[in-house]
Amino acid sequence: EAGVAQSPRYKIIEKRQSVAFWCNPISGHATLYWYQQILGQGPKLLIQFQNNGVVDDSQLPKDRFSAERLKGVDSTLKIQPAKLEDSAVYLCASSLGTPGNTIYFGEGSWLTVV
């Protein structure tokens, strides 16, 4: 079974530039999550989708971050403009979407803002 796919794996940008990350969840998984993980900390939930609807985006900095999951499958997370403090690993995860289902994580996209 294919896992959660993310790209790019690594990205270096200058501050005030924009960046986009892509995620392809496990086939059939209705719930998709984006987490931000700063070095030395646990992952922080940014946004959670159920199919193509947003369930929770309370921790998403909406002035610069946006995410979409238009057809209920793939998702993109965009940062515009980037700040130095956005340097982190961006993890995508998915689950079947019924209560208690195991959440599977991708390898993450490493962002460095210089």
Next chain:
Amino acid sequence: DAKTTQPPSMDCAEGRAANLPCNHSTISGNEYVYWYRQIHSQGPQYIIHGLKNNETNEMASLIITEDRKSSTLILPHATLRDTAVYYCIVRPLTSYDKVIFGPGTSLSVIP
């Protein structure tokens, strides 16, 4: 905020059992205890979960106290590849539940 507390770091000798504690004193009746681990440069990996009974799988055992206020993850024969950050998470069995991570325990397995 995470509803669990864990020691920030632990060491374990290779071949010995690693016992990782977790405190979740405010856990409620419909909440499960989940454990994930994260090896450097990888995404978190599911290990095991339980409600109130002890659980075992091919990776680990989970011991939950009778009052459910704490639990212990046991890696029976730790290897160097078990060096990772281990996260204990309390997760409600409701629709659209949020999975909130704390800082976890950094386990170092020493040769």
